[in-house]
Amino acid sequence: MRADRLVSLVLLLRRHGRLTATTLARELEVSTRTVLRDIEALSAAGVPVYAERGRHGGFALLPGFQTELTGLNHDEALALLVAGSRRGAQVFGLGSALASAMLKVIDALPESHRDTASDAARRLLVDPETDLLSRRLVAEEVADAVVTEVRRAVFAGHKLRIRYAAVDQAPKWRTVDPIGLVTVRGHGYLLATRSGADRTYRLSRVLAAEELTEPAQRPDRVDLDLAWRERSTQFRVGGDQVTVLVRVNPARREDLVSTALAVRTEEADADGWLRMEVAFQDSRHAEWALWQLATNAEALAPHWLRTSLRDRAAAIVTCYGESA
Structure with missing residues (x-):
């Protein structure tokens, strides 16, 4: 000890x-x-x-005193720092560096500990690709050249030029000041500012990237955890959100809440069902979430959402009402 x-x-x-x-x-x-x-x-x-x-x-x-693990290069050491999430290393383009670093760590262990450590590692599985229902986690594809260029700009503190494909928009180039990288459930995000305003970019939508030589305009120190929480809050309260009034079976309440951005109001109806006012990211998000609940939820408003769900259900009936 x-x-x-x-x-x-x-x-x-x-x-x-x-x-x-x-x-x-x-x-x-x-x-x-x-x-x-x-x-x-x-x-x-x-x-x-x-x-x-x-x-x-x-x-x-004393200045110059070193306590380095011999043989680890920069990317390998970085990969070990994010190894708490194997998928995090993969999202940031450090998967191969992590594998190489782990081989060096094992080789550096005393021979008496090497077999024990290897056996223990085989008895631990973190973030398998499928869950108990065999649902496969779909990993986002990000080109190695893109994530490498983004990572370099973040660490060097240089401005970054990216060709970004926002949802329902044509790809276009933009120059940003990178702050940090975040991975959430296998999805990678670049936190940056653009013309002084906070911006969050999904790495899978970055089609090309170029590190510039000009220094980025950003603070010397950053609390990424705090920055991510603040941007998550902005995302939930901003943008083109849709508020839906819905009746939901209490047994499926958590399913609804887990997909929504926020619950505005909630009260019980006389029949025991819950009447809730719920916020979604946009119209597509609202329609998708209510469709998952089938007859366990009923959208009361807005009218366009009821119409959309009715038309979708009618199309399903038509599809299965005819002989194959």
Whole structure:
């Protein structure tokens, strides 16, 4: 346990540069006295840790001290950082780098641990391609050249020129300031700004990309998790949303809610069914969601949605009402 803590202490100093004993104690979940003893142990072992006194003092490593895993290149190290989601590495064009990095990690293990680790890995399966109902996860196709160019611009902090095919629009070129990359359920997104306004682009709709030499206009630090939550909120409350008044069987309520953007109102009717006002992304989204529920839901408004669902049902009846 102490050996793990000493390694963590060194890595914290490598990452942050200088930290106080109080901060280290909080990060390692130990007392400041334990941190001071660990610092002494590292110094005795030859690790160049030194103390800086004063108001902004703390502990730091001598400049140039390295703790690198020999043999890993940049993309392999990056792939390991996103390996919490195997599909994330694939979406960002790092699938082959991840496979190569894992081979190097296994090779670097002591021989006594190698077989044990390999056997343990075979007993873990993360994100299989199908679920228990044999529904296959359809992975989005993104050209390697495109995702590589996008990734380079994000990391280098350069402007990016992309040819983007928005829904129901002809593809066109646009220049953006890339901020970061996000993967959600196998779908990759580029978070960027354009002329100062927030923009989110689906990687599968980027047909071509070109990293420019001009620096991107963006903050030096970013909280991607916060940025994604903010854009998700904007998406739910903005755009060409459709609000639908619907009656739904209580047993299928969660199915409806899981596909909707938001539930505006909800109350129970006399027969026990729920009357809900629900928001969808657009008309196609609303029609698709209600169609999935068949007779377990009835759209009350708007009128065009009732008409559309009725016409679709009539077409199905006509199709199956005739002899094959």
